[in-house]
Amino acid sequence: MTTDTLVSRTTGILGLIETHQKTLLVLFLAILIGIPAYANNYVLEVLANTWFYVILCLGLNIVVGYAGLLDLGYAAFFAVGAYTTGILTSRFGFNFWLTIPVAMAFATLAGVIIGGPTLRLRSDYLAIVTLGFGEIVRIAARNLKITGGASGLIGIDRPHFFGTELNQISHYYFVFLALALLAIFASYRLQHSRLGRAWQYVREDEDAAEAMGINRVAIKLYAYIIGAVFAGIAGCFYAAKMTAISPETFTFSQSILILLGVVFGGMGKIPGVVCGAGALVLFPEVFRGIGSMRLLVFAVVMLLVMLYRPQGIWPAQKS
Amino acid sequence: MRKVFSVCLILAGLFMVMSNAAFATDELKIGIMVPTTGSEATYGKDMENAILLAVSEINAKGGIAGKTIVTVTADDACDPQQAAAAASKLVSENVNAVVGGYCSGATLPTLKIYGDAGIPIVLTAANSTKLVSANPGNTFLVNSTGDDQAITAVNLFKQKGVKKLAVIHQGDGYSEDLAKLTEKKGKEAGIEIVAMEVVNKGEQDHSALVTRLKSKSPDAVFWTAYYADGALVIKQLRQNGYMKLIAVGDGSNSPKLMEIAGKAAEGVFCFSNPTVEYLPSAKAFGENYKKKFNQEPGPYSALSYDGMNLLADAIKRAGSADKAAIVKALKATKDFNGIAGPIVFTPENKLARSNFVVLVAKGANWELNK
Numbered sequence: 001m002t003t004d005t006l007v008s009r010t011t012g013i014l015g016l017i018e019t020h021q022k023t024l025l026v027l028f029l030a031i032l033i034g035i036p037a038y039a040n041n042y043v044l045e046v047l048a049n050t051w052f053y054v055i056l057c058l059g060l061n062i063v064v065g066y067a068g069l070l071d072l073g074y075a076a077f078f079a080v081g082a083y084t085t086g087i088l089t090s091r092f093g094f095n096f097w098l099t100i101p102v103a104m105a106f107a108t109l110a111g112v113i114i115g116g117p118t119l120r121l122r123s124d125y126l127a128i129v130t131l132g133f134g135e136i137v138r139i140a141a142r143n144l145k146i147t148g149g150a151s152g153l154i155g156i157d158r159p160h161f162f163g164t165e166l167n168q169i170s171h172y173y174f175v176f177l178a179l180a181l182l183a184i185f186a187s188y189r190l191q192h193s194r195l196g197r198a199w200q201y202v203r204e205d206e207d208a209a210e211a212m213g214i215n216r217v218a219i220k221l222y223a224y225i226i227g228a229v230f231a232g233i234a235g236c237f238y239a240a241k242m243t244a245i246s247p248e249t250f251t252f253s254q255s256i257l258i259l260l261g262v263v264f265g266g267m268g269k270i271p272g273v274v275c276g277a278g279a280l281v282l283f284p285e286v287f288r289g290i291g292s293m294r295l296l297v298f299a300v301v302m303l304l305v306m307l308y309r310p311q312g313i314w315p316a317q318k319s
Numbered sequence: 320m321r322k323v324f325s326v327c328l329i330l331a332g333l334f335m336v337m338s339n340a341a342f343a344t345d346e347l348k349i350g351i352m353v354p355t356t357g358s359e360a361t362y363g364k365d366m367e368n369a370i371l372l373a374v375s376e377i378n379a380k381g382g383i384a385g386k387t388i389v390t391v392t393a394d395d396a397c398d399p400q401q402a403a404a405a406a407s408k409l410v411s412e413n414v415n416a417v418v419g420g421y422c423s424g425a426t427l428p429t430l431k432i433y434g435d436a437g438i439p440i441v442l443t444a445a446n447s448t449k450l451v452s453a454n455p456g457n458t459f460l461v462n463s464t465g466d467d468q469a470i471t472a473v474n475l476f477k478q479k480g481v482k483k484l485a486v487i488h489q490g491d492g493y494s495e496d497l498a499k500l501t502e503k504k505g506k507e508a509g510i511e512i513v514a515m516e517v518v519n520k521g522e523q524d525h526s527a528l529v530t531r532l533k534s535k536s537p538d539a540v541f542w543t544a545y546y547a548d549g550a551l552v553i554k555q556l557r558q559n560g561y562m563k564l565i566a567v568g569d570g571s572n573s574p575k576l577m578e579i580a581g582k583a584a585e586g587v588f589c590f591s592n593p594t595v596e597y598l599p600s601a602k603a604f605g606e607n608y609k610k611k612f613n614q615e616p617g618p619y620s621a622l623s624y625d626g627m628n629l630l631a632d633a634i635k636r637a638g639s640a641d642k643a644a645i646v647k648a649l650k651a652t653k654d655f656n657g658i659a660g661p662i663v664f665t666p667e668n669k670l671a672r673s674n675f676v677v678l679v680a681k682g683a684n685w686e687l688n689k
Contacts, residue, residue, distance in 0.1 A: 045407035049400060143491075150493070154449050167435075169407065242399055243431060245454065246424035249399055285404065291393065292355045292364075293663060 006105075023195050032177060036162040036170040044169045046242070050281040051176035052234060056181045057277040058270070059230025059260040064259065065268035065316075066196060067223035068203030070127045073114070073134020074258050077228040079141060079250035080110045081235025086153040086245050087146055096159035107232025108225050110137075115224035119217055134255050149281030154245025155240050172241045179237065183230060187270050189225070199223060264302065275313050334650070346388045347640055349630065350409035350417040350438075351372070352429065354397040362421050364417040365617025366443060367392055370418055372604075372611055373627035381633050395429070397422040406432040414438060415640045418626045421619065423447030430458050439633075439646045443626035444619040451669050457642075459649050460669045461626045461662055464555045467673035468590050469500035469567060475509050475588060475677055476539055479564055485514035485537035487528070487544070487552065494544035497568050503539060518548060525555045532561070539564040546571040552580035552627050557583035564588070569675070576681050589685060593659040595621045597676050601658040621640075622674075625657030 017024060036044060044307045060074045086105035088094035094102075108311065118126050148154075158167050190196050198219050201209040210216045239245050257280060265276020273305040283301060286292035305313060342679035351370050353363035363496055377510045382388060391412055393405035402422075406429035409417055417433060420426040420442035427449060433440045434455030442450065446462040476484060484505055488498035502512050507574045513535040529552075532540065540556065542549045542565070544585065549571045556565065566588040577584045591597065595616045604624055608616045632655055634640065655662045663671040678685040 040411040042407040042411035044403070045404050049404060083552070090354070150491075151447050151449050152424060152427075154453050201382070241429040242403065244424075244427040244449075245397065248422070248424045284401075288394070288408070292360065294357050294394075 032035070032210045036173055037154070041169050043050045046281060046285045047213035048082070048169060048176045050171075050278050051280050052238065052275050053258070053261055053277040055176070055234040056179040056258045057233055057265070057273045057280075058180075058187045059227045061187065061191065061224050061262050061268065061270075061273045062199075062230070063227040064262055065273065066191065066199040067205070067220060068199075069220065069223060070130070071212040071227070071255075072127050072131040072259065073255055074130075074227070074231060075252075076114075076134040076137035077107050077110055077170055077231035078235040078238070078254075079137050079247075080106050080228070081232030082239040082245050082249070083141060083153070083235075083253055085236040085239040086156050086230070088284070089239075090153055090155055091146070096157060096236075097296070100233060104229050107228040108155045108233075110232075111225035111228035112221065114228075114264040115221045116247070119220050122141045127182070131252065131255075133215045134250075134252060138250045138252075139248050141250065144283040146252045147247075150247065152244060152248075153239075154242045154244040158243065159240050172237075175237055175241075175302050179234065184270060184274065185231075195219070195222060260302075264305065264312055269314055269316040272312050272314030272316070279313070322410075327548045331412050332670070334372075338390070345386055345554070347383060347388045347634065348412065348414045349388055350412070350414035350419075350626075351390050352386045352395050352405055352409065352417055352419040352426075352440075354391070354422055354425070355392065356536045357396040357398065359421055362444070362617055362619060363394075363397075365620050366419060366421060366623040368612050369604075369608065369616065369620035369623040370443075370627045372608055373624045373631070375611075376607075377631050378479070379626075383631055384638070386640070388631070389630040395422070395425045397425050399425050399428050401423045402426065402429050403432060405429070410434075410436045410438065415628055415642060416440065416634070416645055418444040418630055419443060419623070423450055426450065427453055431629045432457060433457055433477070439630075439642060439649055441625040441626040441630050441649070442615075446660070451667050452645040453543075455648050456668075456670055458668060459629075459658075459664060461629065461659075462592065462622050463672075463674040466500050466504075467510050468497060468675050469504045470567075471590050471677065472501055472541060472566060473504045473510065474673075475566065476505065476541075477508055479539065481510060481538040481564065483511050483513045483535070483539075484539045485516065485532050485539065486512060487516045487518055487534060489520055489540050489544035489548065490517045491520075491544070494568065494570060497543040501543065518544070518552065520574040520629060522548065522549060523551065525552050526559070527562070528552070529555050529559045532556070533559065533618060537563070539566060540562050541566045542571060543568040543570070544570055546573045546576040547579070550576045550584065553580045553587060554583040557612075566590070570686065574683060576686065577680055584680045585682075587680045588688065590675045591678050592618060593621055593674050593676055594618045596657075597678065597685075598658055598660075599687075620656075625659050625662065628657060629655055629662055 062068050063071045085099040088097055088099045118129045121129060128204025142150050157188040157249050158165050175244060198214045201214060202216060202219050261280040262273055262278040266277060283298045286296050289295050330661060349401055351367055353366045354360055355363045362656050374390055378387050393409050393487045395402035396407045409434060417438055417440040421444045426445040430453050434457050439457050441459045443461055448464045450467060459570045486498045486501055488494040505512055510662040514532055541553060549567050553565055572589050572591045580659035595601045598621055601621050605616055633645055633648040637644035652662055652664060677688040679688040
């Protein structure tokens, strides 16, 4: 079989999925909601982790996929959310739910801080600045007293939801599933909005977009801010789930991992990014049985996918 | 067709993950949680090897009360998320107990997961003081926590008749914490802290610091940071005529210190975790380890070996594989003698004594201080 037929066949299957979208979606959703009744904690932990990465990847997809701005420091926004919740609940006794709007505000601020000075930069330069930003946030968290320094924060309160304390992994499975669905919905609406089209325009040709009356500066800032808010909210719930956070979670490799999910799945395409995020978490777990070789297998699989599907598993169709 | 195939493949993968939980009554299942991938993989592998060595020795002697030990290794990759997944996996596999834990940050969130399942866990390397406060009751630390090093240091200073102590750190979390703790413990022991200095990383000329220190005439200087800069400080202290006691923290525990400082390092004291080379009772273990794995044991091998043997001992004393009984037996540990020293727990389940050993620089090597 040649590569061409392989590609066209897989594209055919993806097309088939797209035509029966609604039925498949309902079926899929029913399965997802039913899983906790049958699966053990380990499976739930892994799936909750998957939904978590779906949120992060979709958030980064807005910046990288829609607006075409390379971001190598995305973990910083996630750190902002996680630390906001961590600090407010463990040091100031805030209710968990109240920390979410605060985290969103801080994430917005972080988005403006990174977006503002970098607006005139393109590609490589932008990548370097975002990388630096990511490292600054991590190193600041490592050295500040309020963030607990190198050993981080512990004893973050578990949130209550209508009287039930969210302390089981099945609770977090549903929490992250709901957030992931929300993220998918928001991404979908954004993509088909005026803003979404403007992002696409700026991505394809910045000068032409500006000539057509698109406010380039505002558009790019929106992309950063919205992407940051996605990660910030995910970070809040991450802190609640883990009850402990440390700077080691927000390393450069974490940013790369999220970017990998986006590129691997297919930049700019929601189902693609969801698949990419899933692959990111599921691959190393499914191959846990083979021990320390699993990351090697993961790398080989990734290389093969990139060789045969350079646009990602499920790329966006360019019209 | 293709679609059905790929769906089957995914389902098969999921089943592979889920169907791992096998049961057998004549077996004891012990989980090993260490990083076997990522930046800390070497340490994790060393720990795993030591645990496996202990297990094979126990099984060769007929196991525990007729039950053989089987192990499951779960890779935490030194990452909190992966550690949570690894811990959930061990819980799902119904392990009777868990041993391991290298990175404190990754180990922290797992304590609750094991705690909820009532599974006893013996931590053989991770030693952040936060682990003590986050302990839900089932966790036992066989490595000394950071503040124990300060106790060992102060004991040495007192033994050497030090009245005035100068402490130097580098302003990073680790060395500053150790410096502050030493200050506190030293004051409690009646030692006057005449100087608390900060040196920037990578600085070459320490003459100002040396002059300042000499004017305060301390009986001992304690460097709590790392060897690269520490060696320079030691060299310049000696060159300027400071001839009294110098001690360095475990961050400087490297032969490179002598390489850089040369003769000036002679007689410098250093505090170290109990590694195999400095433990007289670990000789047999070191040889068996080399024979089995064809490499030198790592820095936490001795403690991991002890941790596994302690667990086996506790299960034997508990008389059953019941998790709560094992926790109770671990808590009651009295006269367990490991190769890294005796193990007794405080009410908080941390090691009751400081297990830091005191080394002294002799030529190009560190030797155990007697």
